[in-house]
Amino acid sequence: MPKSFMSMDGNTATAHVAYAFTEVACIYPITPSSPMAESIDAWATQGRKNIFNSKVKVVEMQAEGGAAGAVHGALQGGALASTFTASQGLLLMIPNLYKWAGELLPGVLHVSARSLAGRSLSIFGDHQDIYACRQTGVCMIASHSVQEAMDLAGVAHLSAIKGSLPFIHFFDGFRTSHEIQKVEVMDYDYLKSLVDWDAVAHFKAKALNPHNNPVARGGAENDDIYFPAREAQNRYYEAIPDIVAGYMEEISKHTGRQYAPFTYYGSPTAENIIIAMGSVTETIKETIDTLNAQGKNVGLIKVHLYRPFSAKYLKKVLPATVRKIAVLDRTIEAGAREPLYLDVVGALKDCKDLQIIGGRYGLSSRNTAPNQIKAVYDELEKDVMKDPFTIGINDDVYHLSLDLDPDFQNKHDYTSCLFFGLGSDGTVSANKSSIKIIGDNTEQYAQAYFQYDSKKAGGVTRSHLRFGPTPIRSTYYIEDADFISCSLDEYCYKYDMVRQLKKGGTFLLNTTYKPEELEEKLPSTMLAELAQKNAKFYIIDATEIAKEIGMGRRTNTILQSAFFALNEQIMPYETSLKLMKEMAKKSYMKKGEEIVELNYKAIDMGKNGLVEIPVKPEWAELPMKSFMTESGDEYFDVHVQAINKLTSYDLPVSNFLKNGLEDGSLQPNVSFREKRTIAAQVPTWDPDKCIQCNFCAFVCPHAVIRPVLLTDEEIAAAPMEFKTAKAIGKGVENLKFRIQVSPANCTGCGLCVHECPGKAGQKALSLADIKTKIDQEPLADYLFKEVEPKKDIFSKTTVKGSQFLKPYFEVSGACPGCGETPYTKLASQFFGKDI
Amino acid sequence: MPKSFMSMDGNTATAHVAYAFTEVACIYPITPSSPMAESIDAWATQGRKNIFNSKVKVVEMQAEGGAAGAVHGALQGGALASTFTASQGLLLMIPNLYKWAGELLPGVLHVSARSLAGRSLSIFGDHQDIYACRQTGVCMIASHSVQEAMDLAGVAHLSAIKGSLPFIHFFDGFRTSHEIQKVEVMDYDYLKSLVDWDAVAHFKAKALNPHNNPVARGGAENDDIYFPAREAQNRYYEAIPDIVAGYMEEISKHTGRQYAPFTYYGSPTAENIIIAMGSVTETIKETIDTLNAQGKNVGLIKVHLYRPFSAKYLKKVLPATVRKIAVLDRTIEAGAREPLYLDVVGALKDCKDLQIIGGRYGLSSRNTAPNQIKAVYDELEKDVMKDPFTIGINDDVYHLSLDLDPDFQNKHDYTSCLFFGLGSDGTVSANKSSIKIIGDNTEQYAQAYFQYDSKKAGGVTRSHLRFGPTPIRSTYYIEDADFISCSLDEYCYKYDMVRQLKKGGTFLLNTTYKPEELEEKLPSTMLAELAQKNAKFYIIDATEIAKEIGMGRRTNTILQSAFFALNEQIMPYETSLKLMKEMAKKSYMKKGEEIVELNYKAIDMGKNGLVEIPVKPEWAELPMKSFMTESGDEYFDVHVQAINKLTSYDLPVSNFLKNGLEDGSLQPNVSFREKRTIAAQVPTWDPDKCIQCNFCAFVCPHAVIRPVLLTDEEIAAAPMEFKTAKAIGKGVENLKFRIQVSPANCTGCGLCVHECPGKAGQKALSLADIKTKIDQEPLADYLFKEVEPKKDIFSKTTVKGSQFLKPYFEVSGACPGCGETPYTKLASQFFGKDI
Secondary structure, three states, X not given: OOOOEEXXXXXXXXXXXXXXXXXXXXXXXXXXXXXXXXXXXXXXXXXXXXXXOOOOEEEEOOOHHHHHHHHHHHHHOOOOEEEEEOHHHHHHHHHHHHHHHHOOOOXXXXXXXXXXXXXXXXXXXXXXXXXXXXXXXXXXXXXXXXHHHHHHHHHHHHXXXXXXXXXXXXXXXXXXXXXXXXXEOOOHHHHHXXXXXXXXXXXXXXXXXXXXXXXXOOOEOOOOOHHHHHXXXXXXHHHHHHHHHHHXXXXXXXXXXXXXXXXXXXXXXXXXXXXXXXXXXXXXXXXXXXXXXXXXXXXXXXXXXXXXXXXXXXXXXXXXXXXXXXXXXXXXXXXXXXXXXXXXXXXXXXXXXXXXXXXXOOHHHOOOOHHHHHHHHHHHXXXXXXXXXXXXXXXXXXXXXXXXXOOOOOOOOOEEEEEEEEOOOOHHHHHHHHHHHXXXXXXXXXXXXXEOXXXXXXXXXXXXXXXXXXXXXXXXXXXXXXXXXEOOOOHHHHOOHHHHEEEEEEEEEEOOOOHHHHHHHOOXXXXXXXXXXXOEEEEEOHHHHHHHHOXXXXXXXXXXXXXXXXXXXXXXXXXXXXXXXXXXXXXXXXXXXXXXXXXXXXXXXXXXXXXXXOOOHHHHHOOOOOOOOXXXXXXXXXXXXXXXXXXXXXXXXXXXXXXXXXXXXXXXXXXXXXXXXXXXXXXXXXXXXXXXXXXXXXXXXXXXXEEEEEOHHHHHHOXXXXXXXXXXXXXXXXXXXXXXXXXXXXXXXXXXXXXXXXXXXXXXXXXXXXXXXXXXXXXXXXXXXXXXXXXXXXXXXXXXXXXXXXXXXXXXXXXXXXXOOEHHHHHHHHHOOOO | OOOOEEEEEXXXXXXXXXXXXXXXXXXXXXXXXXXXXHHHHHHHHHOOOOOOOOOOEEEEOOOHHHHHHHHHHHHHOOOOEXXXXXXXXXXXXXXXXXXXXXXXXXXXXXXXXXOOOOOOEOOOOOOHHHHOOOOOOOEEEEOOOHHHHHHHHHHHHHHHHHHOOOEEEEEEOOOOOOOEEEXXXXXXXXXXXXXXXXXXXXXHHHOOEOOOEOOEOOOEOOOOOHHHHHHHOHHHHHHHHHXXXXXXXXXXXXXXXXXXXEXXXXXXXXXXXXXXXXXXXXXXXXXXXHHHXXXXXXXXXXXXXXXXXXXXXXXXXXXXXXXXXXEEEOOOOOOOOOHHHHHHHHHOOOOOOOEEEEEEOOHHHOOOOHHHHXXXXXXXXXXXXXXXXXOOOOOOOOOOEOOOOOOOOOOOOOEEEEEEEEOOOOHHHHHHHHHHHHHHHOOOEEEEEEEOOOOOOOOEEEEEEEEEOOOOOOOOOOOOEEEEEEOOOOHHHHOXXXXXXXXXXXXXXXXXXXXXXXXXXXXXXXXXXXXXXXXEEEEEOHHHHHHHHOOOOOOHHHHHHHHHHHOOOOOXXXXXXXXXXXXXXXXXXHHOHHHHHHHHHHHHHHHXXXXXXXXXXXXXXXXXXXXXXXXXXHHHHHHHHHHHOOOHHHOOHHHHHOOOHHHOOEOOOOHHHHOOOOOOEEEEEOOOOOOOOOHHHHHOOOOOEEEEEEOHHHHHHOOOOOOOEEOOOOOOOOOEEEEEEOOOOOOOOOHHHHHOOOEOOEOOEEEEEHHHHHHHHHHHHHHHHOOOOOOOOOOOOOOOOOEEOOOHHHOOOEOOOOOOOEHHHHHHHHHOOOO
């Protein structure tokens, strides 16, 4: 069979295999597992057939508890059923997992492992969720990369069927679930050939059915028989390691990639090894290659079958020379030692000459770089070792973290590219397209990882793309990019992007500045770094080009083309031009010939628009200034601003024992300091049309529109002149009214304009270019500041100057605009009828 | 302060202390934790004050997930909040437990630890549920007895407040939650004096409040800060062992009972020890005393602080002489080693000269007797030890179970009494009253444990009562009773009760047989055992006495009095008479003088009604017959009947690999063989009034009423003559109709009679004494047997003789009774409108 390669992420790879084995999928979406269920649903709608020659029946439930219960029911009804989840969703499935296992049902649950909500919530990846299921009796298989997800997802289904027990197949949320790799695709005919059809028949025959198999299940038992009945099931668990090992051996033969319940990598005579599971093992393997090439003698045991935890198979791959082991757990279990560590210590308790230590890493997608792995091996060489230890953070309180060598890097043969984009500006989509073009049309291996921000509107996205001649195992962020692209010139003032550029690398900036303005406009720190790194520097005004060719604000295709033009080591630009156009045709054909042509134009303009800016050596001497602006508020400056400036990775443990952060408290009244300035347009207020209803302020989701009442003295004290209207209403006759917007905090969503009733339907608010409004900011600062931050704005304070208007639903009387509609009637549009 | 003693169970002891520290209790009932919440609710209603001088606010939620969420909300609102749960309820709380812990909230959860539903459900006790929470970051304290629940429940609350972390306080479901012991009661003033009031003030000040403390909690975090922020909380966990140890030391001083995170019991120079937690440690302590008195040199480490698991405190109590450790876990984690075992191995990994093995015991309230504990110590003396092992079951498949010495018993100085009663016949209540009388009015210590059956109507109850001069630590069933009482003479034919009587013990039987009938009527096995054991044998006809004095069917007070009359070693009968009457007065005063007088009479008759039956030595030679009746159905005879006859404790592991039991399947069509004969009255059928509507058969919850159609040949072939009616309806004109009841399977609920419409409202069914109807059983056997057991009774079979009538809602046409109402209209009364 010819090998078939495709670029896809771990969710797609898993869904591809899960679909093959699934008759019923009971789903409920949760990040980062949702795309698995979505793929299954889409393929079912398209009529794809599974290996049983039927379409998957997809049932969406109302929560994950229901999804797990529906899987239980489907299995008892004789249908091979699956589900997909993560994190809190998985916690809700726990009671049902005990049932799946206790009733020996071959259900399969694919988990994109994710953090749990404790002190705070996080959508990112670690192993807290799957560890919370380790006691349920469900078997657990770990895939450590996208290719492994493709290769091992099937082992979970096949072993579940043959062994008559449920399986969780898990892999790292985001790192594996959303990482795009070029992988070999499993063929359904091949998967079908591996099925134990007798076991399928046995499973079907056992289904609850009042006609053919009138038995009851799920009964109640007393102290007399519950215990021996549970022990009776031991043989199912005893059989699993061999069943899984058998399937893994078969998959190894078929793919040429070696799998087993535990696999070993590194020196066969290693004295010091790591035991770990998940995507970190890819980085560890890469690091081992680097270290052993430097004369070290280290190794790694990868855990693929986590439950049942087989001491037999673990010992089978443990080199006799090993003396010290560091077990890495991607979790923290406060008040206890970590689970994989305990499993290993338990399994090897009779190896009295072994020393075993345990460490925590990578919580919530925390980056685990090669120098962290090196630090673990370095620790193992010491006579007195930290135990437990942490890596990847700066623990200045308990001193559990290992020191890192900042200069250590792994050898690699790939090109690395880093893209800074604005959430939903199309950067991520363009990069997904690029990786597909490269992965599917060249001999090169490709990897893409997208670092999202959980801020929805206008968060920063960082795309990490790597391309090279060998499979890419770098499951960590790019810190020394060959190429960096930035889609938004404002980021130059916010983020120290050039820090991540390697010496001699290329920096591409999309900007509306003219080449001659750059030296003056760009921060000196950036210029200095470009010079110190001897970088190549290009700019492009994709915004202007897009406008010119009629693509409006869509700059991503232009920037994608510019990327290919500047990276001809990946492929000749002629080739990429052709491939980009083919892809554009495929993507936009259904939108019409015109759109396709527009995209062709954009692609052509990518190279043409590039301007190389000579980097002056004297820039290297320019002053390096911080990207922070001191506000004087310690909490904001040290904590919030670090997060906003992406320097929060350096915050030490001690930071979280201050300002109430230890219990997850967040101080209020800081977002007004943030001033992200992400809106392209902000509202302007027309006092002549305003009816002072304050709808705009009520609907603003970010509270950046506020109605104020002012005395003449206050108006005089303002930093600038501004328009006001005479305040309408009883008791405010001598005051002035104004609607004030904070342009730098506005996200430009336009809700206020949409809701404005205005006089005779003429809206008092309209959107205008932010550049023309940003000069209002001093006034916003003045008027917003006048409000006591901690004052309850809903209390019935006396109306006087420089305060919010009382919420209008507390004011009785007619609408000050139309003079007829009572306030309460207007308010009910937003708050329901009971106001 | 004078010591105050009371008889109560573990739930009451815990609730007493929990009430003191609770401002808000968010509850949802689940066995066996419900009585805790019920007590809290009742006391709040009565206006009891907690140590904060307020009543507890009780909020009942709609499920345990909501209860845990409401606790979370209450804590964030600044109220000290508690809840109570077990088993599946605890599983639903898991997501919130992570939140309580992550946000450093001092909530307390009291758990009566219980099995989880897997292969089957069980309401009984083990540690599966609390182990499922070990990774949540909640601290965990274990109480091992009722007194410890009283002593340590407060440590959980106090430490939660001082340490600013949530606690689970757990104890064994049923064994501790429902065991009644005479315990020293904690005084609220004393508890109040232990509170860290600064910590309370700090907690209150931290409460979420938009006026005073406008902070947000529960935010989302990214990969940059989640990890160090979690690590920052380490110091809270590091502080807990010392905080708990401090409070335990204080409680030890106050009570004279020694507590610490881990405590040691036994020889200070022991080489072999057990580590365990829960009620089993009471039995282990008792066994250690017996063994060490016999020259052994063994010990025990009791775990009181399970999370954080402190290696420091564990090592502190570990004698230097110890070489071998057996860790007992009351759970099974399929595919892994058990949790306490792993914690211990991890904590002691540097003690290279220790050998540690682990075993499972007591799943789902499985009895753990002294000979099982001895077997563990015996195993530790072997060179090659089983690891893992089990105790208390007969594992003939994997051979993990340890062999038991059937003759080994612990020394003790108490009197043990065992009572067989019928569920809800008052035996348990009478025993609760007896234990209160003894515990609260004598210097004696008392213990009562009630073994329930999960069958609701007419299940057997076994009450295990012990009384003695020293605290009673026997947390296992009475197998060698000084006194056995049986409330129902039918049990003589069902259960081998005398097996559990010690030599020379007393057996009391409540029976309507006359003394002279006994030799003929009672089973020879029973007589033989009485003679072999040289027992004293008494009978009483409490049923007749009750009827005579006008107490109807209420025999329990008479039997209680008989118990005191036969056990004067507990207290002189004069004294118990007086105390029983005082108690009766207190209990029944509000029902009127007459009822009190009736009870006085019943109490007086207890002794007077006793008849001693001389046990003839020659009975010892009578044939010992099985209590089983072979039915020929292997599944019924070996499995179901063993459960019914209470011999199921002897079923080996291999039994559960047969007949589909391995996945929890239950074979249908066995209850008709069970013939419990528990109904006092059963329905009789009057063919003249019957309209053949079959309502009676439909409403019968136990399917013991069935309508049949018969041919004349079938009538002739029946084992006896019986009444029939002419069948009404199209196609059945030549058949006869009959409603047949199975008297031995009927529970006598009377629903059929209630629902019978009959002709002109005259019911065709009425209740009659079972003794007059039991002779119908051969006919029931004949008519019921004719139905193919596995045939779907709802299929549209052709109507012919000896079959069920088709369900009437499948028959069109008018009602055969009134000739008017269509069948479907009648059916809708039961099945809704859509039929």
